[in-house]
Amino acid sequence: MNKPSKVTDLDWILLTEKYKDKKLEKVVKLIEKDYPIQYLIGNVDFYGYEIFVKKGVLIPRFETEGLLEETIKLLKDENMDDISVLDIGTGTGCIPVVLKKELPNLEITSIDVNGKAIKLAKLNASNYNATINFIKKNIFHYKPINKYSLIISNPPYVSKDEPVGPEIKYEPKNAIFADHEGLKYYEYIIKNAKKWTTDKNILAFEIGCGQGKYLKQYAKAYYPKSKVIIKKDLSQRDRYLFIINK
Ligand SMILES: C[S@@+](CC[C@H](N)C(=O)[O-])C[C@H]1O[C@@H](n2cnc3c(N)ncnc32)[C@H](O)[C@@H]1O
Known part of the structure; x- marks a missing residue:
């Protein structure tokens, strides 16, 4: 063959x-x-x-490594390596597994609406002996009991009318597409994050490459006194949003 x-x-x-x-x-x-x-x-x-990885759960992308690289650097710079973390839309659990292995004192809760994702994420965490609290939850109905100092998310962000390549046709649609031109998850999380976070906190997102300008303005409206940073990926496209609240 x-x-x-x-x-x-x-x-x-x-x-x-x-x-x-x-x-x-x-x-x-x-x-x-x-x-x-x-x-x-x-x-x-x-x-x-x-x-x-397994059918029914999104395959981790190379760009998401950049989100982790920037977030880990930020947590170290801000001496925030022993904080509580909420990871929204965990998929395979790639984000919390890397965070926990790189910064073992983090206390991480990860949620996903997809039961298959939670099962696979648990397997990935146990493969690395990483203690992570996985919960099957829809973020739009989630009422966190604890306060978090880092919220990290690579949510679905592709607009429903955006043309997409054939490579994603076997992946779960609700891991990829979002309403409001792909912005629904960011808007909801940014709008609600104050209730879910400690005074000093960081919100860290992977974003679609055309969404940086709008999301920076949106974040500034909710967090006028905070540092709002858009970082680029290796191809020089806007890819990550950080809101740093000190
Ligand atoms: C773009 S994928 C990211 C997966 C993983 N974090 C990564 O970076 O590879 C988005 C994830 O969000 C989950 N998701 C979609 N809608 C959700 C919701 N309403 N509440 C919680 N998770 C959701 C999907 O099941 C999917 O696993």
């Missing part, structure tokens, strides 16, 4: 180790129909950690 052109040499080795004969033929057919290779391999490398 020949390697399909869109499969890298390394992924082909992993696939041919895992699948043989008829099963490999089936796998190649799926790849030709844009089925994600990561689901077939079963894991991805994320921030140097092996994260299990």
